[in-house]
Amino acid sequence: xxxxxxxxxxxxxxxxxxDILQNIDAGLxxxxxxxxxxxxxxxxxxxxxxxxxxxxEQTIFSIFPELPESWFKRKAESVFILHNxxxxxxxxxxxxxxxxxxxxxxxxxxxxxxNTTLIPLMDSRGRVDHICLIxxxxxxxxxxxxxxxxxxxxxxxxxxxxxxxxxxxxxxxENRLLQEFxxxxxxxxxxxxxxxxxxxxxxxxxxxGHTTGDDVIRMVSRxxxxxxxxxxxxxxxxxxxxxxxxxxxxxxxxxxxxxxxRLNIEKLSMILANQPVQFTISLGICELNNSIVNYREWLxxxxxxxxxxxxxxxxxxxxxxPE
Numbered sequence: 282x283x284x285x286x287x288x289x290x291x292x293x294x295x296x297x298x299x300d301i302l303q304n305i306d307a308g309l310x311x312x313x314x315x316x317x318x319x320x321x322x323x324x325x326x327x328x329x330x331x332x333x334x335x336x337x338e339q340t341i342f343s344i345f346p347e348l349p350e351s352w353f354k355r356k357a358e359s360v361f362i363l364h365n366x367x368x369x370x371x372x373x374x375x376x377x378x379x380x381x382x383x384x385x386x387x388x389x390x391x392x393x394x395x396n397t398t399l400i401p402l403m404d405s406r407g408r409v410d411h412i413c414l415i416x417x418x419x420x421x422x423x424x425x426x427x428x429x430x431x432x433x434x435x436x437x438x439x440x441x442x443x444x445x446x447x448x449x450x451x452x453x454x455e456n457r458l459l460q461e462f463x464x465x466x467x468x469x470x471x472x473x474x475x476x477x478x479x480x481x482x483x484x485x486x487x488x489x490g491h492t493t494g495d496d497v498i499r500m501v502s503r504x505x506x507x508x509x510x511x512x513x514x515x516x517x518x519x520x521x522x523x524x525x526x527x528x529x530x531x532x533x534x535x536x537x538x539x540x541x542x543r544l545n546i547e548k549l550s551m552i553l554a555n556q557p558v559q560f561t562i563s564l565g566i567c568e569l570n571n572s573i574v575n576y577r578e579w580l581x582x583x584x585x586x587x588x589x590x591x592x593x594x595x596x597x598x599x600x601x602x603p604e
Contacts, residue, residue, distance in 0.1 A: 305322065307418070316341050329380065345378055375423075382420045394422075397415065400415065455576075514528070525538075543598060564598045564599070586600060
């Protein structure tokens with residue numbers, strides 16, 4: 282028979298333990314082999330809005346029908362059978378239960394980000410008929426990490442974007458040109474390069490000023506962007522010259538692209554001192570072929586075609602001939 286003092290101490294210990302379980306800053310859910318809930322602490326009650334009396338002896342899937350049952354059971358069965366803990370992180374699955382998040386610093390988060398742990402609860406005979414699900418609120422960590430990733434991505438974009446045109450800068454664009462040449466060298470996938478520049482751009486700068494020249498560059502850049510497919514790669518090569526890599530495109534397709542772009546830009550104008558200012562472009566095209574030994578030669582041949590277009594009167598397209 283347990284002495285009265287020992288019994289009182291045991292009752293106090295259980296009382297303190299239950300108090301800790303109820304008030305710990307993490308969700309605690311104990312489930313039996315049928316996934317029926319047998320413990321539901323204050324964290325779960327406060328964030329779900331569901332009182333213990335409404336969830337106890339109910340399956341967790343009836344309380345949270347959005348919880349993917351087959352996925353959760355696969356996780357839980359490994360805990361029941363192998364007696365080892367299982368884990369999920371917010372990077373793998375943002376949350377197990379879609380709870381709102383109310384912390385002031387990260388109050389704009391769309392939901393609570395959660396890490397979870399499933400641990401086996403072994404009885405005195407070494408059997409595991411119950412498991413404990415622990416839910417951790419990691420919203421602050423998740424938001425900070427995502428903000429850092431976003432900042433890193435913005436810095437990476439800034440390092441490869443030309444600030445005036447919004448296209449890729451020369452360094453990054455040339456690197457993509459090299460990659461496309463290497464892809465052709467390995468897989469023989471067609472690709473064409475268009476080099477273009479704005480006709481009489483110096484005259485525009487000298488007549489209307491560099492601010493107007495910058496506006497013209499932006500207008501040409503926007504026209505290029507409107508025509509690009511997702512796989513195409515456009516960059517500002519320098520000054521008023523631009524380069525466009527058309528992946529999976531032969532010279533004929535590149536010529537159609539170039540002609541549409543030329544016509545669109547020919548129709549553009551801006552009003553200065555009540556007078557329309559119009560401008561045109563010249564374009565040179567080179568389709569990649571086996572006679573081209575490196576990406577620099579590919580670039581040179583497209584530039585030669587561009588030079589030929591200027592020699593032949595500007596506001597036109599020339600295609601470099603392999604011969």
